[in-house]
Amino acid sequence: MICNDKSCFSPETIKRLTVYLQNFKRLKKNNVEIVSSGEISKLLNVSPEQFRKDLSYFGEFGKRGVGYSTTTMVDELEGILGLDKKWTVALVGVGKLGSSLLNYPGFSELNVKFTAAFDSDKKKHGKIINNVEVHDVIHFKKIIKKRKIKICVICIPVENVQEVADMVVDSGIQAILNFAPIVLNVPEKIYVSNMDIYSEIERLIYYLNK
């Protein structure tokens, strides 16, 4: 459970808030100005009450009898999530997956940018991918400290990922996005998010198999 000055809410609320934001951005781009919680509900497979309650933990953003302004909601949700400030992200592991992330579109709209990449492979050092230079991983701590980077995406094979995570934590990184299929052993104060394609496919297979 997470508490702010107003009340307490589920971590699921935060997950959904990121989805709401995506959706309001798209609606705004499509020149939709007002939507009701009922319409949101149909678009996102979330009940209208859930949507309204999720927002209620942070304020009153809708107009009774009317709905929610997409422009207002984009601003408010960005504020709630902290996306109105700029964030820089480091990448460790410039393999196929890692470099595809460096080339991912849309981060700039998000106020989020990869500003440094690292690999242990000498052949990659000095390469520039989508304006991001690949450094030797031995310089990780120095560069992270200097640029005050707080978030690191790790795209390392599972065999080596724990030692990289140790280094990353030692360098002062506070949040990690891990693509390897393993639960990283890091101090509690570090926020870790796992993106594990194996686990997701296994889960789909379970449902198919029933």
Add this chain to the structure above:
Amino acid sequence: MICNDKSCFSPETIKRLTVYLQNFKRLKKNNVEIVSSGEISKLLNVSPEQFRKDLSYFGEFGKRGVGYSTTTMVDELEGILGLDKKWTVALVGVGKLGSSLLNYPGFSELNVKFTAAFDSDKKKHGKIINNVEVHDVIHFKKIIKKRKIKICVICIPVENVQEVADMVVDSGIQAILNFAPIVLNVPEKIYVSNMDIYSEIERLIYYLNK
């Protein structure tokens, strides 16, 4: 909530089961033969009761006073998840991310294989990536039907992903793994899993920002 012949349990249980399986595989590879729920708990940040209860929905796999055999657990969990059979997967969108997935290691150990890839870009047709041929997307339905493929991974830019999803569903695919930051509109009977790096990074930023 999900029910089997024994009882009912949370969808979270299935997510955790995939993590348990990963972990038991690794322990087995490292020649660990027996582990207790307490040890699992420390490795995976799951309470020992949670672990035991998750398993209890499917049977009794441990030995009282002893613990769980890694070999037994790998077999049992694979059985529960349906991973003891072979599964074939299609990929739509052979861009940077898509081709990095085709090259992902470890799928063979999983009884899961990409057997067909599709793209609309003519330059990619006929290419072979890690033994998988890239076809013209216009042949999607024909090939999916013929090979009886049930799972599709979609790596398409967000602007086009809904129309691709429509085609995928029309072709008889039953489960979709979607990498685009959008909630796909598909019939209820289709299982969809989203892997959204933007959403994950936004979530991390929320926690950092507090």
Add this chain to the structure above:
DNA sequence: AACTGTGAAGTTTTTCACAGCC
């Protein structure tokens, strides 16, 4: 003695249902 399996209790999360406002 050590560890599992599980009803019962406790906590968290979602849904209901309705008052309040446009």
Add this chain to the structure above:
DNA sequence: GGCTGTGAAAAACTTCACAGTT
């Protein structure tokens, strides 16, 4: 009339606590 915001009720999920087994 239509839609939001929210306490109260319901449902879902986790933890407790202990009986049962090796």
